Amino acid sequence: VVARGRCPVATPAEHGRLEVAEARCNRCGACLRLGCPAISEGFEAMAIDPALCQGCGVCAQACRAGAIARVEERA
Numbered sequence: 369v370v371a372r373g374r375c376p377v378a379t380p381a382e383h384g385r386l387e388v389a390e391a392r393c394n395r396c397g398a399c400l401r402l403g404c405p406a407i408s409e410g411f412e413a414m415a416i417d418p419a420l421c422q423g424c425g426v427c428a429q430a431c432r433a434g435a436i437a438r439v440e441e442r443a
Contacts, residue, residue, distance in 0.1 A: 384423065384438045384439045384440045385416070385418050385421040385423050385438070385439055386416055386421055386423065386425065386427060386428055386436050386437065386438055386439065387416055387418070387436070387437065387439050388410075388413050388414050388415060388416055388435050388436055389413075389435045389436075389437060390410075390412045390413040390435075392433050392434060392435035393412075393413030393414055393433060393435040394433050394435070395409075395413060395414065396432065396433065397409075397414075398430045398431060398432060399414055399427045399430055399431055399436065400414065401430075402426060402427060402430055404426070404427060405417075405420050406418075406420035406421040406422070407427060413435065414435075416436070423438070425438070
């Protein structure tokens with residue numbers, strides 16, 4: 369595997385984490401097929417575990433419903 373760029377595990381995300389807007393999620397499963405350990409199937413919609421999310425944004429790109437968006441860190 370050849371990777372270009374920072375390792376998301378070794379360094380904290382430069383941008384905020386991501387979360388699922390339950391009202392927009394249609395549970396299509398496109399985000400689950402990515403294999404990200406932070407994404408799981410919830411009761412109402414898919415869920416992203418903030419402790420595991422590295423903020424890469426790949427799941428937001430895969431979501432056709434636009435249900436996954438970045439959340440600003442709160443101080």
